[in-house]
Amino acid sequence: MERRKFLKKASVSGLALAIVPAIASCVTEGEKENKVTATSKTIVPVVVATWRFHNATKAAWEVLEKGGESIDAIVAGCRTEEADLKNTTVGNGGAPDRDGNVTLDACIMNKNGGYGAVVCMENIAHPISVARKVMEETPHVMLAGKGAEQFAVEQGFKRENLLTEASKKAWEKWKVKSEYKPIINIENHDTIGMLAIDKHGDISGGCTTSGMAYKMAGRVGDSAIIGSGLFIDNKIGGATATGMGEEVLKTVGSYLIVELMRQGRTPQEACEEGVKRIVTSNPNYNNFQVGYVAINKKGEYGCYCIHDGFGISKYQEGKQTYIESGSYIKKA
Incomplete structure (x- = not known):
């Protein structure tokens, strides 16, 4: 493989004046490798999210800034994107399956390792909140399809049509x-995965998506599956994924990244290794996108993606800034 480094974007919220990342400039083959590095000091609270979902990270940060718990910050941040009708990859207004039905997947994990998820759920706009209810109000960890929808209604959620006119026309x-014909649609990949550490140092995470655009009916990706789209170990850190869910599922990517951090890897090193596992096992990696974001117990963070357009942004003192990072892998 030939590796060419260049700049990317993503989303981070953190404590004002506490995060001082060292960012290398864009480099080419043979030059110094470009990596995100965070300060070695303990940083709490902090929020990281996939893609440029600055409204979501801002909403999560506002919860933490008031002393709220990381699990509440995750829900606030994810609900922001689920409600955004302009975002066709998450929640209300999400791109439908090939039969025209909007089906949603989501999961959440708390500081104690509690886990809740919904898959293939229709007609409910906030799957992240339903996933939390599954975690807190049932003896189960996952509900699917009509069962998930029925449970949501029983918990007070309202049924509504999630297919907007814009999504219907598309x-x-x-x-x-x-x-x-079912196809791989890499343009519709912007799942939001979010990780947060609160003032107590406790980590939670969430992931929510409408899945691959125009997927076959019944398709489930990685986002709602523990260890694939999301994994949290409050003693070590957390990781979340975005992109082609089938590839993340095959490598149990988020769990892998947390285990690598347990073994001493930095979040950045662990994210890179998670992507490399996919690249080395699938020669067609140029045809899809996969990215990871991770944080450790210190509040250090990292991100890595097979293709461009991915990285980390920071909400600080009411002003949105963007940290450039990442690497691009292509065939020689």
């Missing part, structure tokens, strides 16, 4: 162009 256009 789906109808896709049907003509694709001849209704």
Whole structure:
């Protein structure tokens, strides 16, 4: 493989004046490797999220700034994107499956290792909140399809049509162009995965998505699956994924990254290794995207992605800034 380094974007919220990352400039093959490095000091609280979801990280940060717990920050941040009708990859307004049905997946993990998830759930706008209810109100860890929807209604959630006119028009256009064939749609990959540490040093995480655009009915990706789309170990750290869920599932990527941090890897090193496991096992990696974000107990963070357009941003003192980072891997 030939590796060419260049800049990327993603989302981080952290304590004002506490995060002082050292960022290398864009470099080319043969030059010094470009990595995100965080201060070695303990940093709490902190929020990291995939992609440029600055409204979500801001919402989560506001919870932490008031002394709230990390689990509440995760829900606040994820709900922000679920409610954004302009975001066609998460929640209300999400791109439908190939039959025109919006199906949602989400999971959440708390500081104690508690886990709740919903998969293939329709007609409920906030799957992250339903996933939390599964974790806290049932003896189970995952509910699917109609059962998840029924449970949500019983818990006070309202049914609503999640297919917006904009998403419907895009789906109808896709049907003509694709001849209704299930395809890999890498343009619709912006799952939000979020990790947070509160003032007590406790870590929680969440992941929510409408899944791959125009997927086959019943398809489930990595986002709601513990150890794949999300994993938290409050003694070590957390990791979350975005991109092609099938590839993350095959390598149990988020669990792998946390275990690598347990063995002494930095979050950045662990994210890079998680991506490399996929690259080395699938020669077609140029045809899809996978990215990881991770934090450790110190509040250090890292991110890595197979393709460009991914990295980390920071909400600080009411002003959004962007940290450039990451690497790009391509065939020689």
